[in-house]
């Protein structure tokens with residue numbers, strides 16, 4: 001490993017050690033620095049720090065990637081990493097992935113997430129998030145990303161009720177992948193996971209022949225271990241049903257089906273969607289008898305939240321690609337006589353709705369669409385279909401701020417106004433967070 005000279009404009013190579021002034025945060029859990037005019041995305045650092053970093057990727061002309069190996073001038077927000085196996089005293093290649101903010105004070109994690117959101121909304125969404133005059137920017141940003149109940153008390157640990165581990169095909173060792181790699185890292189504990197998962201996690205027990213291990217610790221059921229074999233799409237036991245609880249409402253779902261990973265996340269998002277719909281009702285903008293939709297609906301969590309605000313007379317269709325999840329949604333929404341659970345890809349279903357008769361299209365125009373797409377967002381195709389269907393309101397739950405910002409731009413260009421934005425820190429010690437955006441048709 002050679003130490004490169006700042007003034008020499010030599011190309012960077014993998015393994016080079018470089019000194020970096022870390023100036024900002026980027027989407028994806030890495031900080032931003034510059035070296036000889038080139039942007040360097042550096043992991044395990046904090047904006048404001050000076051670090052010695054090792055170049056890990058130098059293929060691109062415009063930017064390189066590096067990992068911190070030593071902190072030369074530490075941020076006051078630097079903490080001992082919450083996961084020993086992800087800390088700086090390990091070689092970057094041997095650090096466990098999945099806790100890339102674990103070395104940062106929890107409040108600062110939230111203000112970094114808020115910076116990522118405001119930057120994404122400004123650059124890709126054309127929306128400047130206002131900070132009240134006189135507010136300290138860091139405080140205002142920190143307040144934008146709301147903590148989940150209990151996280152401040154537990155330092156954001158022990159929250160995950162879902163964890164996927166991987167099995168090294170050569171040694172059978174079970175563990176998380178290292179960051180940005182498929183290298184399995186053996187670990188002694190899973191500090192972000194709850195007790196149920198830590199109790200059954202086969203850490204230190206090789207599982208030769210297996211490919212993945214999904215650990216599931218439902219709120220109202222025994223923890224499960226689902227072992228996936230190479231080439232198999234669905235791990236064994238994934239179709240087994242488990243019981244979840246959101247406040248005191250029960251949800252039944254497949255053990256391997258989608259469910260929010262933070263113990264409090266289903267309730268946080270349920271409440272946020274219910275409150276958004278209540279706001280629309282107060283503004284006289286919500287029609288319970290219209291063609292309301294819960295797109296990417298999973299097991300029906302957010303349709304149930306709409307119903308909590310709108311009452312049992314709500315008409316709503318959930319649209320979900322996974323047939324098992326649709327069956328669960330039908331069961332979970334069975335008390336709502338106006339609920340329909342459909343198995344379909346969202347784009348195909350919207351294409352069908354666009355061909356519907358004038359009265360059906362009119363009902364859809366009066367409706368509210370809740371959508372909660374995967375990380376890639378709804379995308380240009382689906383936002384264009386939504387713009388053509390023109391529902392009165394869109395309540396968008398997003399796990400990727402850049403995808404949300406791009407979809408925001410399309411929706412605003414199609415005549416929707418962004419009227420509310422909230423963000424939730426339901427993935428402490430990682431760079432992930434969830435955002436809720438409400439759009440109304442002008």
Ligand SMILES: C[S@@+](CC[C@H](N)C(=O)[O-])C[C@H]1O[C@@H](n2cnc3c(N)ncnc32)[C@H](O)[C@@H]1O
Nearest residue numbers: 258296297298301320321322345346372373374
């Ligand atoms: C982020 S989850 C949201 C689930 C649900 N709203 C919840 O909160 O539990 C996204 C869901 O979208 C489904 N999905 C992904 N792509 C889809 C598509 N193109 N059409 C329909 N559903 C899709 C996934 O199976 C998954 O259940």
